[in-house]
Amino acid sequence: xxxxxxxxxxxxxxxxxxxxxxxxxxxxxxxxxxxxxxxxxxxxxxxxxxxxxxxxxxxxxxxxxxxxxxxxxxxxxxxxxxxxxxxxxxxxxxxxxxxxxxxxxxxxx
Numbered sequence: 001x002x003x004x005x006x007x008x009x010x011x012x013x014x015x016x017x018x019x020x021x022x023x024x025x026x027x028x029x030x031x032x033x034x035x036x037x038x039x040x041x042x043x044x045x046x047x048x049x050x051x052x053x054x055x056x057x058x059x060x061x062x063x064x065x066x067x068x069x070x071x072x073x074x075x076x077x078x079x080x081x082x083x084x085x086x087x088x089x090x091x092x093x094x095x096x097x098x099x100x101x102x103x104x105x106x107x108x109x
Contacts, residue, residue, distance in 0.1 A: 018049070018050075019050060022048055022050060
């Protein structure tokens with residue numbers, strides 16, 4: 001159990017070191033773009049393993065927005081009148097099938 005705690009602590013430390021390195025690289029990119037003479041040279045998009053908390057919060061809001069829109073669409077469909085049926089509504093009642101009606105008993109001689 002202690003070995004597991006130590007392994008997890010080492011992983012946490014490695015993760016924090018990776019974050020610090022990523023922050024250092026970001027600061028360098030920002031300094032380079034500030035020193036750049038051309039205004040159109042923006043910092044290139046860099047993918048990372050870390051998602052900022054603000055990104056997670058926005059993700060949650062976007063997902064909730066989509067869920068609520070779906071609910072509104074479904075409820076809106078239920079409140080509308082259904083489309084007319086392709087079959088006439090005043091159709092005669094179906095005649096009983098021969099299997100459903102009792103057949104007369106055969107006469108014995």
